Amino acid sequence: MRNRSLLILTAVVTTGALTLTACGSRDDDKKSDSGGGKTTVVIGIDAPLTGSLSALGQGIKNSVDLAAKTATKENVVPGVEFKVESFDDQALPASGQTNATKLVGNKDVLGVVGPLNSGVAQSMQGVFERADLTLVSPANTNPALSQGDDWGSGTKKRPFKTYFRTATTDVIQGKFAAQYLFNEAKKKKVFVVDDKQTYGAGLAAIFADEFKRLGGAIAGEDKVTVKTTDFAATADKVKESGADSVFFGGQYPEGGLLSDQVKKAGANIPTMGGDALYDPAFIKASGQSNDGDLATSVGYPIEQLPTAKKFIDGYKAGGYKDPYAAYGGYAYDAAWAIVQAVKSVVEANDGKVPSDARAKVTEAMSKVSFDGVTGKVSFDEFGDTTNKQLTVYTVENGAWKSIKNATFED
Template sequence: MRHRSLIAVTAALAAGALTLTACGSRDDKGSDSSGGGDVTVTIGVDAPLSGDLSALGLGIRNSVDLAIKTANEKKYVKGVTFKLESLDDQAQPSSGQQNATKLVADKNVLGVVGPLNSSVSESMQKVFDDAKLAQISPANTSPSLTQGPNWATGQKVRTYKSYFRTATTDAIQGPFAAQYLFNKGGKKKVFIIDDKKTYGAGLAATFKGEFTKLGGAVAGEGHIDPESKDFSAIVTQVKSSGADVVYYGGEYPAAGPLSKQIKAAGANIPLIGGDGIYDKKFVDLAGPAAAGDMATSVGAPVETLPSATEFIANYKKAGFKDPYAAYGGYSYDSAWAIIEAVKKTVDGNSGKLPDGARAKVLEAVQGVAFDGVTGKVSFDEFGDATNKQLTVYKVDGPDFKAVESGTYPAK
């Protein structure tokens, strides 16, 4: 179930041997069969490559690998060969912080894609920001990562200028789900559950705010430990609450068993969650009980986008054993934004990477704009994606199927 990823990066040569930059190493042979350049620039990836969330993490890593291979084959940045350094955070903040420190220490790293989890990103942001190293997540949706802890009160402050994302935020995703459920799904009474993590709790809060604003009732609220697979206590509360739907803020390893146990207890009501449960693994874990359950996820289904046709074909051609999953297109676009920034930096310096390349690449990322796999890719003043599209998916048979795509006008 592994990939065809490029792994280690050649150790940086002495500064006196560098002809183009202090951030980027000259290939011993002056060229590389994968790209033909004579300066190596590394793009890092941090994601859960093992453990319960590896189905999503491997899709992230493979999609970045594909972007790198594509740039090298096209010789997109003259004189530069891109390499991949992928690190496993196991969805743990402590591992993410260690990985961030390791990536910063490698002077060839000029940009990082990841992580998957918002809580992991919280542990990494300052490390990257202090080093002026651009970080672009294809999956983080917590609004506080870009707009500060008081974003919900209107006090939006960008804390880390090195942080960007290609996914939209839960300030939009939660309300988008609430509007769909209330206005089109006919659901008026919800039981809200979260896993107490940054992503899950934040998403549940934005959903609740919009659902009650629309006139929906909250039949009950509770939390679970996602490491436990026995949710009988909260299931009993759900069954007696009279709720006609359960909203879960969290990820599929817990959401699948939770849905299964709710139905087994006799509460035949759907469970809906955010992009954290949008994966076939959720359906596998929930079993037949998953029928009718729903999830929202960032963007439109990649398979429906004309802009993604080449990406899908190339991903299959590359022979990756793992699917690109929910964030493949956004991961490719995140990596390409770094590649575009490197190109802009090189082009603006007479075809060479300048001294202090990290800071200059970071500055260039803020201004990138291109047609990506997922559509138009660019970043606003907070580092958030300007693409605000989302999709509702419903379990139908062995997997999720798209129901409706749209946007929610975040305030």
């Protein structure tokens, strides 16, 4: 799926954020009535705003809203007011595809931030590609989204030129998790479970391959179903396998329950997962102590970064009800990348938004580069972030605590 990375806000949010410019008036359109005769430019949002993953989705929505308001307040683009239009995908691919069609239908939308889930992104990409509309995910981690279905065999081909992301891929996260569990946590026999979804199954497979390459053993494997609450059968398999750890490819609602039931089955071993486990709700889902459980996440902890201070302060001042959560910093940077691209397009068109702005914004995204909340924001030839910083977290005294920050090197 998903989860995070944060680093250099000072340079951009004090300089980049102050110098970013986006749009003037569209060549062939009248100015929207947004007050003061300003032109309205919309940044779309797609995320799960209701349901079990809504805490993450609301954090994404609010962070994009903050970026839009900041750009307008600081007059980043003279004569332009940035607004947002958000849609709830409920973590369902079909809903995401419907939302994509709606966003494409609004001519003022020049870029979209989202979605949270890789499976939802798969359903949306074709819609945005046909409309030349940029999509920037702050959370997707499945490699196939940007490198094609044959990426695992070494054949990488970008499927959609409109797709970008500010979160690193599971190729990096899965290997990073395996290396930590084997080399530093000293676990040698892991039981691997996944939720059969695009994100979870992909992450688990990459983790397992790397763990075996390092010399570790796979004690067993099993699959569970999303929204299931009874994992007793899987927990018994874990106990009987003699595994010294569990790796779960999936999200926190199921992950927390799995960890709980593994311990209730008598296997007092840690459960590890990816960024989709790194949320307080993972701990709340378990009736047993989660101390010792592990999760990786993209990027460094935002609260530890002085460069993220303006974002954190701005979020608090914004009065948002929900926390920015795991992907807030990435969502802000995704929105700011769109603003950067629009700025480039407008400057090349005498201060106006051209009639083919969407296509030109997509083209400009490949050249975007700035110091953001999550670190250096730029994209490679596949649209993937160039930022490869990751963190390992553990549960300690009922709360997540970072225990390792590193830049991944294969």
